[in-house]
Amino acid sequence: MKLSKLLENLEYKITKGNSFEEISADSIEIRDVVNDNRKISEGSLFICIKGANFDGHSCAKEAAEKRAAAIVVSQDVGLPENSEIAVVRVEDTRYAMAFISAAYFDHPARKLKTIGITGTKGKTTTTYLIRNMLENAGHKVGLIGTIEVIIGDEHIHAENTTPESYNLQEYMHRMVEAGCDSVVMEVSSQGLMLHRTQGFTFDIGIFTNIEPDHIGPNEHKDFDDYMHCKGLLFKQCKVGICNGDDIHTDDILEGHTCEVETYGFGEGNDIRAINLAYIHKPGQLGVFFDTDGLIKVHAEVETPGKFSVLNALCAIAVARHFGCSEAEIAPALKGAKVKGRIEMVKVSDDFTLMIDYAHNAMALKSLLTTLRDYHPNRLICLFGCGGNRSKLRRFEMGEVSGKYADFTIITSDNPRFEEPEDIMNDIETGMKKTDGKYIKITDRKEAIAYAIDHGEQGDIIVLAGKGHEDYQEIKGVKYHMDERELIQEILEERK
Missing domain, CATH: 3.90.190.20 (Mur ligase, C-terminal domain)
Incomplete structure (x- = not known):
């Protein structure tokens, strides 16, 4: 693949080695894209990523010695004298990696309906509810989250809630090859902060709720930063579906570029839960409820409490965008089970x-x-x-x-x-x-x-x-x- 194809949605400058001689991306062929120095091979593109404990920029010389075709950097690097490796200078290598990875895997998100869920609580449960519901309506749905990645019949143990952009694009590519028409994924604040979900636009972005969490070294400096990162999703999606009862929803949506719908118990929400009734039998806790507003459904969930209703409302709101009927929604909600979540x-x-x-x-x-x-x-x-x-x-x-x-x-x-x-x-x-x-x-x-x-x-x-x-x-x-x-x-x- 031509380097120019991989860089087509980025601002960059290319020079030969450490010289100031600019070269064309059209003249460079790339055999592989890597961000792990152990995987550098002849003809590869090595992206220098700065992590908490290791900076890939320190491996620039190694990349040149292993005859990589090009490296992507955001700072000056040491190279062998007279090295002719192509040096691609960008502002942020993590941001660049997301777009390069999307192009390398032929933009799989364009071939899928993409649903991203952010929030402090409820992400995992809601992804499974949505997957259950859409599969019950005849869709083939990939899933990416805290517990696992699901591609067809394959279940892959998850290392991060939201994978690195390269892995995320590879998973979506494999989903397309497996015949999936959609993917639902958890989108962590870390994932958004580190640009893991750049390179494509979500069809639907979801906000469940937010409370102080993940604040500290190597995470978020304070609650405002945490909220800001969560809010980035709503500048990367076409439709935002948000918990209208959360007091921070307006803060999360600040500067949003998407259409917005809300769900919850309050009067002003586009989809509301009404007529709640609790189910309590030995070994079983759950809730009955009806919905009012944009869609009317009678539902039962076999997990307890109002937060279970909110998760279900969110899934119902998504199902509406896929044209699902009450007959497809209700049994999927009742039958959904998530390992380790109530x-x-x-x-x-x-x-x-x-x-x-x-x-x-x-x-x-x-x-x-x-x-x-x-x-x-x-x-x-x-x-x-x-x-x-x-x-x-x-x-x-x-x-x-x-x-x-x-x-x-x-x-x-x-x-x-x-x-x-x-x-x-x-x-x-x-x-x-x-x-x-x-x-x-x-x-x-x-x-x-x-x-x-x-x-x-x-x-x-x-x-x-x-x-x-x-x-x-x-x-x-x-x-x-x-x-x-x-x-x-x-x-x-x-x-």
Whole structure:
């Protein structure tokens, strides 16, 4: 492929080596595009990316020595004397990589209906709801998100919520080849900040909600920066579908270039949920509701609370743009299941047990207050916190569980390079700010067994923090640990 084709949507300058001699992109043939110096080969285009721990610009000399055809840089680099490698100078190499990758894979997003979802909570669940709904209506839908990438029958473990632009374009290219007509993906604030979703325009962009999160070193400097990055999606989509009840929606939409629709419970929303009724049976929690406004549907979701209704409303709003009927929407909503997101696990006819990914105070409070609406006999919360992370999160989660759960089981999560007991003691510090009752059990399987053995009629038990994860990270090693398997082992042992 000609270098000029890869650079067609970018502003750039090309010189030969370190000289000031300008050359034409039309004269350079590219065999491959890479951003990992270990993958540089003769005739390749190497994009120098500056990461948190490594700067690809330091590999410019290596690229020249390996006879790469060209490198893309945003700063001066060291090259061998008299090197003739083409040096493409751009303002931002990450931004350039998104457009180069899109061109390299022949612009797959133009052959798909693209749906991007951003927000603090609800992204993962909503992507699966939308996929379920559209597939139920006869579409073939790819998915990219926190848990996995789905391409046809292939499920690929996800490393990042939103992959690097090269990988994202490659996934979409493979989706086109697999016969997909659409893709739904989670779009993280990091992904937007690092230009991973540049190079194409989303057909639909979605905003679920926002609360302070991902603020700190190598993430966002403050909440305003976090909101700004979330808002970038609405300058990269044709239609924006937003939670009209979130107090920050106007801030997120500042400077938007898309048409806007809203959903929620409030009167002013384009699609509203009305006539809510809660479902509570042993092992099952859910909600019935109707919609009013742009589309009228009677729906049931088999997960609890108002946030489940908001996720479903969002999916319904998307389905409307695909011309889906109520007969296609309703069963897809009811049947949608997401691993580790309020995932019900049947263990008893007396009480309800669920697994959820809530791993910070905000998510845990939202979950526990939602479950309170179902008037359990007791609300039991089992959780731990990750090691080598903020102690503040531990104090806050301990305080939240102490305040909103009737009983807390403090256990180990991913201790990483810390001692589990030290982390649990920090959680206990937060617990002691409340009158909440608790017990500490370090081994997670033993903790889960304690919860099951002491479950009472009408209890709701939440195993929080691990969700979809199937490992426990200890001293730099990830050991297999899936809570679903632990539960089955416990039940077998009890027989």
